[in-house]
Amino acid sequence: MSDLQTLPCPTCGEDADFEQPGCIDGHTEDGGACPEWACTGCGTALVIGDVLVSRPETWHRAA
Secondary structure (H helix, E strand, O other): OOOEEEEEEOOOOEEEEEEOOOOOOOOOOOOOOOOEEEEOOOOOEEEOOOOOOOOOOOOOOOO
């Protein structure tokens, strides 16, 4: 676990310390920051910043 940041936690209902767990999704491979943060009190996860959303694949059916 690395950085620590105080953010409003929707589960705790107050400002809480959030830390950034080690990124296993590859967000930091290109030097970027991982958008995932976890509340140190209850474990609620937040995603902060830009997150790429994959496009749904289009399937064509052969006639």
